[in-house]
Amino acid sequence: MRLYEVMYIIPVLDEEQTQAVIERYKSLLTANGAVIEHEETWGKRRLAYEIDDHREGYYVVTIFRGEPAVVKELDRVMRISDDVIRHMIVTTELPKPKPAPEPKLAPVLRERSGP
Numbered sequence: 001m002r003l004y005e006v007m008y009i010i011p012v013l014d015e016e017q018t019q020a021v022i023e024r025y026k027s028l029l030t031a032n033g034a035v036i037e038h039e040e041t042w043g044k045r046r047l048a049y050e051i052d053d054h055r056e057g058y059y060v061v062t063i064f065r066g067e068p069a070v071v072k073e074l075d076r077v078m079r080i081s082d083d084v085i086r087h088m089i090v091t092t093e094l095p096k097p098k099p100a101p102e103p104k105l106a107p108v109l110r111e112r113s114g115p
Helices: 015-029 068-080
Strands: 001-012 036-052 054-066 086-091
Touching: 001 015, 001 036, 001 068, 015 036, 015 054, 015 068, 054 068, 068 086
Parallel strands: none
Antiparallel strands: 001 054, 001 086, 036 054
C-alpha cells in the first residue's frame, strides 16, 4: 500500500455539517480498505481567488495508506460532489531518518621543533 495525502476545501458550513462532510470522506476511505494515518483540519481560510462564488473555504488534509483503486474512487467522488470546492491527491513518502553525523575529531597540535 502506498502513502497518499489528500487536501480538500469545502464550503463554509455550520460545524455539524462540516464534520458530516469530513466523516463521509473518512468513511469512504476506510470502506475501500485505506488506513488513515493522520488527519488535520486547518479550519476556515480566505481563498487566494474566488472559486464558484466562494471567497472562503474550510481546509482539510488527510494522510492515508491505500491502493491506487482507492485513490481513483476518492477522486471520482470528490469531482462530482458539490461539497468539495477543490481537492488534490498526491503520493507522499514518510520522511527518511537522517544518518547520525560522524563525530569530529579534535585536531592534534604538533609541537614545532626548532627556533
